[in-house]
Amino acid sequence: MTPVSKAIDEVVIQSRPRNIKLNDGNRIMTVAGNKDFKTSTHILEVLRKTPGVTVDPEDGIFIGGRISPAIFVDGKPLVMSPQEIQAYLRSLSPEMVESIEVNTNPSSRYDAEFKGIIDIRLKKNGNLGWKGAYNGNVSVNRFNYRENSINGSYNTEKIVYQMQFGYNDGISTYRYNALQRLANTNVMRTNTYQIDEGKAYTAQAGIDYRLNDKNRIGVNLRGNFRNNDRMRTGSLYTTNKDESQLVFNTGSENPTDYRQDNYGITTDYSFNNKNFKLNFLGNYLLVSNKQKDDFTNKDLPTSQLLSYWKSDLFNKINIYAAQIDASQKVKNANFEMGIKYSDTRTTNNIRYDTLSVNNQFVFDPTRSNMFSYKEQILAGYLAYSQKFDKFQINAGIRVENTKSISNAVSSDSIVSRNYLKWLPSFSINYTFNKSNELSLSYSRKITRPVFSQLNPFRFYFSPLNYWIGNPYLQPSFTSQIKGTYRYKNWIASLAIGKESDVMVRYPRYDPKTNVLEYLGTNLPYRNFANLEISFPLKITKWWNVSTQLVGYYNYEFRPYLDEVFAMKIYNYEVRLNQVFSLPGGYTVNLFANYESKTGNSLYIIKPRYTVDLSIQKSWFENRLNTKISYNNIFDSYDQRLVFRHKQIIDNQFTHWWDSQRLLLAVSYNFGGSKYQGKEIQRSEEEIRAR
Template identity: 40%
Template sequence: MAKVFPFFCFLMMLCLFTQAQDSTISTRQLQAVEVNANPPSVRQQADKLVITVSGNRLFRTAVNGFDVLKKVPGLEIGGDGALLLYGRITPAVFIDGKPVLMSPEALQNYLAGLSSDMIASIALINNPSSQYDAAYKAIIDIRLKQDITLGWRGNISSSLQRNAHTYSDNQLQLTYKTSKITYMTRLGYTKGTTIYRYSALQHLASTDILTTSTRVPTTNNNFSYQLGADYNFKKDQHIELQFSAYLINRDAYAYNTLHATDATAQHLVFNTKTENRYDPTQRNYLVNLNYAGQWGKTQLQLLGSFAQANTRQQEDIQTSDIISKMLEDYWKTALQQDIRIRTIQADLSRETSYGTFRTGSRFAFTSTRNAIHYDTLNKEHIFVPDSGRSNNFHYDEYISAAYLSYERKLGKFDLSGGLRVEHTHSVANSITQQQVTRRNYLTWLPGINAAYTISENQQIGLSFARRITRPNFTQLNPFRFYNSPLNYVVGNPYLLPSKTNTLALTYTIRSFTFTLNAGRETDAMLRYPEYDTVTNVLEYLGKNMPHKDFATITASIPFTVTKWWRMQHNISSDYRKEQIPYHGVTYAVGVTDFSIRGSQVFTLPKQFTFDVYYSYRSRSGISLYIAKPLWNVDIGLQRSWLKGKLNTRINYYDMFNSTTFTIVFRQKQIINNQLSHWYGQQRVVLSLNYSFGKSTYKAKQLNKNEEENRAGL
């Protein structure tokens, strides 16, 4: 089934696409539908790909932001909620044109609680210009619906999901709008249990066979809120203030077993269990102050942000022999992590008869304070400090940036170019190990973009950009984070930033979009394993590779079969080849894979909408690892009630429980192991979304975005 179903979907999609291209009658029907219906669901607009969400039948069964994003061309969402574009890029998330400074967990909570009914459109910028921060290799800009009525409005959404556990997510949003001031409040509450499983199979140097199994149910009791006000104090000038918080309270229990037999798998060598009870808490706070003004053809925007994330976690880790029940190890840990991010940014643009000039600057200061303390039970049954594992790590990073860009339209050509320069100063201080690493470097980042309008429905674009990727705090932190007693991850404070040169070619015809990205990343960062043949400890370390070549081609193909049957397919193929020096040999294995993600949407009688979503990714990997094929099928049913005010949805995710991420190490003479991650994707979700409120009359919307205009909002 795992092989037949994706292949069947792929053949069906090709057949339908061929019919749409070769059949004159079908083509005429398709064109008629697109001319008379809403704007195309996917279209190219200057340097970005815009996906219309509001009013689009393809998204009617989408429960939240994640359901919407998984239909974006080239974008994958991991079982842990991580976003990955073209199989290698973690895109930055913007909301209404502004970057979101949230921790990964806070961002995932925001997207999970963001109802699809609140989203107007999504813009994908796969090769950002010099106007954007150099760390952004790609940008996903989520544009929310803007209410143009005065008075108050409200929206309440609630979802309940069930697999082996129950989990609920509840959101309330209230907006009060006057002629000059808009007030906004958003409250969120999640409660319930999620599940994660990790397993590994490893042939040890002694020829013994080791099986690792970890099960982690986590109970959540999380609360979030957001308060904001937008004041239009003069014509074409406004100031906006937002404050948000995400408060995480969790109770987790990790149960791990290590089961080892001899090479014949007949005789037991050892069998241990490790129980880890921990209660992670996190407090995320974000303050944004934004000013925007326009004087004739001159625009100025000022943005200041302050973000703070405080994490506390205590662990109680006990390892014992399953047969004898003898206690082998007993640890207690205490983790304290504080991260602060301060940014200030100014952007100025001026339209002239010779084109549009833009200039701006940005300063960001990030500081992290991380301390972890281990206590180990000794032979006298007394807990004593474990200096071998305890550590104290501080990291400070200062980034100063400035850019200048120019845009001009010449006939059917849209041309733009710019240069960004960034200065980075960082200090990584491992206090316990008494090692300080300082970095001080200047980076020049050019970018150009050219687009040509062939006809009203056709456009071709070519762009080049150089971006920089700085190692994040987790990659630099020299702490040990254990997956099991014999497996841990540790950071490398000596990591260098990587630089990526990317060339992107985009062609659109009506709703069909084709994109090619190719380039090289130098000093690319990699996690690699080191295996101790004596202790059987497997540790994952970080280092820089010489370079990595990549290329990706993506096709987005939406079309209408009949009035009641629409579909969209995103097909992509990735190529990557890393130069990885490892154990005296440089491995350079070229890996090519392909993926297909499709959605079949049926408009049924009684105003029901039924959606079948499926995805398949072929065998993939890098020079050191092989990633096994991955596939899944989701279904959803949606209906609107009360003149569209109430939306109900029921979704069945991962129907065949097939979403298990498995990788195998290529060089079995060094390490012969296989790892699998399972995130409990199979679940049934029931969701409700209700809009309410009382408005007086419509007011003129000064800054209504183009996506909303084209969607007829």
Template identity: 30%
Template sequence: MKGTIRKCFFLIISALLFISDVYSQNEEKTAVDTISNLVEQQLNTVSITAKKPLIQRKGNKVILNVANSILAAGNSAFDILSKAPGVTVDNEGNISLKGRRGVSILLNGKLTYLSTEQLTALLRSTPGNSIESIEMMSNPSAKYDASGSAGVINIKLKKNQSDGTNGTITAGSGYGKYYKYNGGLMLNHSVNKVKLFGDYNYSENKDFQDLNVNRSNTSGGEQTYFNQKGREVYLHKDNSYRVGIDYYLDDKSVLGFSMNGSFKNVNVNSENRTLMGNKPLAYDSSVVAINPGSSKYTDQTYNLNYKITIDTLGQEFNADVDYAHFYSNNKTVYNNYFYNAFENPLRAPLIYRNATPSNVNILVGKVDYTLPLASKMKLEAGAKNSYVRTDNDFKFENLQNNTWNNDTLRSNRFIYKEKVSAAYVNLHKEYKSTTIQVGLRAEFTHSEGNSLTEKLMVKRNYLDLFSSVFINHTITPNHEIGVSYSRRIDRPDYQSLNPFLFFSDLYTYNQGNPFLNPQYTNAFEFSYGYKKILNATLGYSRTRDVITTTLLTDSVKKTLLIKDQNMANEETVNLNVSVPLAISKWWSTNNEITLYHTNYTTPELMGAPFKSNKLTWLVNTTQTFQLNQTLSAELTASYQSAQIYGTYKVKPIYGIDMGLSKSFFDNKMNLKLAATDVFNQRKANISSAIKQQDYKLYQKPETRVFRLTFTYSFGSKLIKAVRERANGSSVEQNRVKSN
């Protein structure tokens, strides 16, 4: 079966090389604008069939219209995000935008407040078919939370605006090394003043990851070489749901309630062998580790929203109250067996286990107010209070005489509390050919990190001001320039503040740092646009006390320690150029290149000053082919050159994705066939940027996957007439304006 599928995709590649047409972005925009103008003149309902381009640029936003992408079918939000323009995701799940780390991830405009591990689990359990678009902002305004030194990525979920009852059924299957399955149902019902919506999605995904580590350790003149090879096989079972109701009190105000959540179970079978010796390739002993594990993640989020449009000039008031609860628990048993060079047992096995239950509670309240002051001038203001409490209870047990005994020296309970009170003001003014926006945001932070086991508490109180400036100027109808500045913050992840050790295996572990400070970034950006077919940005940012993940060798214990530390400074210069081209009527392409130079410095690391820098470039090209009215194809290729992340270096990463989409029965039914990483090339090769260290890490997850996804839409497809679009494209304003 695998051979047949591969041959089919190689035939598709050959065919795509001879195709040479699709509508240009300008033609698509013209079509959409024309239809929108016609709709606004109609009293009756109409059916809209024009679709948005895959990638759009609006002001300081780059928008990836996921709902139109073939390659999104069957994938999770995490998979899609890793392929977004200018976005890179490393092996630990850390997200970078235009070469800069510290990105805030928002879901429907709301901050997630999660650790990297919990955020990765949430994104992996969010199905791609529930996403409308992904917005990327490298310099967001003061209206957004100041967290996220590299900018903000907002994942907008679908919400149907049709009248009547409708829905969509999704089912899919995939194959890489193992089979994958997914299915879902989305329903909407709208009548008079009430709108109900909900969806449920399930996926079962089995995959694997290979991890090889070669390193050497020098202690007291003695050198030891380690060669570790292992594979982890995962079985993910993900469930996610969302329900909500909007009640229109009158023509100007709406009250809404929504609830969404997910529950995810992961079973892991991990096996690796570590060979050791005092010479390369001459090993005198080994450790075989068989580490079965399981993880459980659940989350529930509740939102109560009230919005009123006070007058026809655009005066609005919006209020939100959110409560969220997240629970996770990772359980792993570590079975370590020791052998000599002749594969005979060297000593008794070492068996231990750990559990890491974590509870996160989040309560947020915020209000936003918009006041038009004069012609093409408006004032935005708002306030927000958030409270986050996390409880991490790390349990470590040793197996002794067939009995599990708690290891008090390695167990730990850590509670973290954080309160942030914020207020902002934005002033927006449009002139004949110039738009100016200035903003100021104030945030007061109180945090407490309490290690109950060590009786160690770290408290912090700090007030910060964050300013932002945006100026856009249209020189001629074909030339547009802009300049922006923003100051932002990244607070330490509460998991990284926990001072205790988290074992990955016998020779690799993580340790938190309770004395981490927040990092602050000043970012500047200059942009230029030509005929909306060429967009370029030149940016510079400087971050002090940059939080960096370091891989450090303990020469005495002969272990590898992963720990977050504050380095002195990070400076990044980046250039991004995007060129959408219309090769012919039915072949369009979007091409993007990003170059960035990053420089890390710190006065002391492992007993010596440290400095690392590198010029890196990212290339991404997306080809879209409209073969006929019901058949389309996509091909995406990406290349990331060698780069540096703080204390480690990463070799180039590249791959090709492709897919076909066929619609039936007046676009009510759709089949999508997609292949990610067709040539199975995406892998991570990592080495140390610290001269005193010697390690090489190879990481290869299952990236080549073939997927077939079926969707069927049923029910009403009629769009409400003029008044629903009276305030533009904003989903929230559309709701207020309807009955």
């Protein structure tokens, strides 16, 4: 008998993929399978721990300082209201997301208003059949808040069906406290407490149809519906200068009934043929807001009613957008061009009725307002990119024509604008080797005022405190240069720029009525810079630390009243994300964030910090995932501001949100996907993000 020899035909050695990569100078963070994010409940919590990203207590997302980024999913922008975007991000667990790319200097290929982009790449399901996931959590403070979502998909050889449903409900709280020394030397303390009981329903359904290897079409329908019943109570407690004698003590109540309905449709089509690509994307968004308020103000010692007014608000927003992008690859060069048209129409009608001396409500024309805003943007771009050995060059030019009309019907004020702007971009990337790469980029961006900044009617915080929009605001323009260097998993980036016609709010105090109002205006300019460094440290096999260091510089030239204030502001932020991999499959995460003293030419913002502790465990072959978190352990993440120039306004105030919470979360993956289907052709952007 001849023995049969067995040989190994091939040995494949795969190194562990990096959790951090660069794409044209932009950070790409791996999410699914990344230990840094295993204890995160949803993508909003992942973003809090992502280098270069800040999430405030109201779930507002910022990058590069105070830039509100556009949120993309799989390379496409989310045309949603801010509340709907937050709800959608809470419905995504870390296990559902492949990667997150943070782009702080977008090229001319993107809308000029996108000063920053966060692109979330979802994990692709290549298996045929169906699969789904449930994500739920409850956060416990004085009150409870519950979030639930279920996602499902069914794959065939040609069609992918997707569905998502969500339901959130609960109570959140907010406090506002202020101390102001009035012009007549009296001391006034403002205290506001708000309880917000809300419910939100979301539904989404989509279909992605691969006609053949070259053509693909998709349609997505969605709805988001929320109800909020808010009760805001407040008091104004005023004494004489040495606080020995009471001057007045008033209390206010402001119950609000708020409803918002969102409807959206997205259609997209792509054609790929060898080196040519064509894409179409269409979006429609309808947002309807209704709000009813009561404002009562009483003298607390005598219970005498001082004032009483009601408001009835209706707001409707329609957004239509369509864009076509085409690209052609010629050897190592790639040429792109595209055109986009968007149409935004917003109407707003708020009516105030005030209780008169004869105990009847009378229409109040001084507060009531009808306002409409129409904006049309036609944009086009040309882009070129080419690789020369270790060099990658990208250049582009974008032109945008904006037409807008704002009409304050009540004050008979119409503002019409029509302007054309050219916005270039350029970047160069050099790869020394697998461990070292350098990127330099330049871009010019435009920021148009949003509806709430233009609308000239009052949003009340208290009977003596409100802010009001300015229909004459001009758009601002930002020019920025950014450099990024990567050594292995260490990344450092420096951005320097200048913004002209900066849109800000400023306070104006009336010493006769003691009313403090916040108005909108354009500053001549501001200079800014920020330096970001992030690096991981492996202390032991079971202890990993990710460190982020960010330094900011801001100089704004601010005319205010009869003076000009110009200050150089320096501040920094430090984040430590520690992950402990313990026996039994438990993962413990300790996250700490410190923000130094900062501010602007008018305000000092005091330092603040937060510490979060969480633990995670998977069960049943990772199908069931459980997490327990204690967020903001020391209740230390409130925001405290002090007005710098006490000869104008001697004022300080604090915003507090109930972010100190115990959170219990569970996610479960289910489904019957069993066999692999054909690989669906991916776009260039999807390939780069893998």
